[in-house]
Amino acid sequence: MTGTRSGFRALTTHRLFWPVAVLVVLLAANTIHRPGFLSVQLRDGHLYGSLVDIVRLSAPLILVALGMTLVIATGGIDLSVGSLCAISGAIACLYISRQPDQNSLGGVLTALALGLGVALVLGAWNGVLVAVIGIQPIIATLILMVAGRGLAQLITEGQILTINSDPYKAIGVGHLLTLPLAIFIALAAALLIAAVTRRTALGLIVESVGGNARASRLAGIRSGRVTFLVYVISAACAAVAGFMMTANVSSADGNAAGLWVELDAILAVVIGGTSLAGGRFSLGGTILGALLIQTLTTTVYAMNISPQTSLLFKAVVVIAVCLIQAPGFRARFARRRPAAVPVVTAPEQPKEQVPA
């Protein structure tokens, strides 16, 4: 009896319990609304179904949110990702639109390299502002958030730039092994980041910088370099997401591409259990958070409610998730139960100096 009860408590106090619970409720609500919701069919060698759609549509958000997770883990925030999506997409589309043969694979690859390159430079700009000059992250990235949209519109000359390139389009709507290609791209990015952060010391270093940048510096970690790096990674993720967004619609719109994605990404990270104060992060939680947000959006569409109104539901979810995770709220409403002190199992500290 006690065993099952403590097991239940362990389950409900698990970081990802509530996001999973909300996701299950949303999926259930959808299934009740439309019984065929969960079915996945194989048609023309491709898998089709609402679930596949949700995962495909959440791919750009997953990418942006993964980069954001690392930034937030260092105690920072990157508001410029939406603008970076718009810029990278605009550059890629502009280059492709200038090619005589828009379908040439080489041309598309060059376009991607250009877009990614510019995004890396802009990410480095963010990194320098935060790590070298020491400007508050929210402000440092606000600069690019405001100016970046202007830059994106400058690149597309204020027009919606339409292209007709099959290889580029494939990034957004192409298929591989019966599944949308976008899923594989997001998955690859997730695995790559997970491998780099969890198989090497980088994740630990990022967390230690987020926990206390000064202490980490004294412990021999070059915290400035780590801070710089996460903004560059975030920009790279945003760039790929920008390619996906523009490829989805085969056009670049400097004004609308990636609009509000920074907020969705921050939301995904927070839902995933990463504290905005930094010091701890969960990539799996972030992916779950992104899927939850996309499911919510899809649900709202499915219920025939206007897309803008979905913000209303997002607001409720943000506040609910934040309240549930807030220690102050928990203490207030769980006082009758003996307070379960969440034991943070800190990874073993490396004894030797960590080269950063």
Added chain:
Amino acid sequence: MTTLSLTAARTWARLPRRHVPVLATGFLLLVLYGVGVSQYRAFSGVQVVFNVFIDNGFLLVVAVGMTFVILTGGIDLSVGSVVAMTAMVSAFLLEKGTPAALVLLVALLIGPTLGFLMGCVIHFFDIQPFIVTLAGMFFARGMCTFISGSSIPITDGFWTRMSQARIGNPSGNFVSVSVLIAFAVVVVAGYVLAYTRLGRNVYAIGGNAQSALLMGLPVGRTRIAVYTISGLCAAVGGILLSFYTLSGAPLIAVGMELDVIAAVVIGGTVLTGGSGYVFGTVLGVLVLGVIQTLITFDGSLNSWWTKIVIGGLLFAFILLQRLIGIRYK
């Protein structure tokens, strides 16, 4: 840039460092205006200056509210959406035939109520202002489309009178009612911040909330108050905007919170709180307004240049605050 640093260096001896950003903004405003006057003959007209105020009255009011929040070291991302929601609710109620006075009352209550609630969540549950006001932003914007998916025109007599009233010489230079309301808000806010207990508490919390608490200042009450004030200013801004456009639209004022934050920062208020003036915010809004006017006068430049210039100015001013050593983190 050299002249700027020279002026700054000379005044350092006599002026506290925290005055330097405001002076720099004032200087920038003069330079921008000078550029305008030297380039375009029509720019020197008094009405051009008045128009800057007329076109940015609502922005000024919202920015004044944001100044309070930023002075405590917080941030309010919901203001743009609250402006839109206020305009939307007013337009909707007027269309339904509600008397103008009642509409004004309702519209003026929504913003502060939302601000109060956000302030409570921020204070009592210790959740970051950034994320709480983000939720407020989602909520208010969602409400806009919930009320109506398309824009609602306002034909009410009071609103049209407010919109068309020209104060001053009817054949010469004039300002709108909005400008007078905006000035009133600025004067009241300036007085509150400079001479009242609330103002002192706001600066104290921005300087160091922990110390303020130990000194026995009502940190919680003040913190909730600033978000309520910001909500009230956003509501007033929303009404001024509805005077200006005579309609409520679900996508109006998107991204306005960024312009507002930019104006406050360019006006010399430090984002970590504790240092800044309402007067600086007025200058910040004017700088944005003059840039917009310059770009309109030029004609060959497109509106997105405004964003790039604002971004550049944000960078310059943050760097300036950093260089003159105002505590920044």
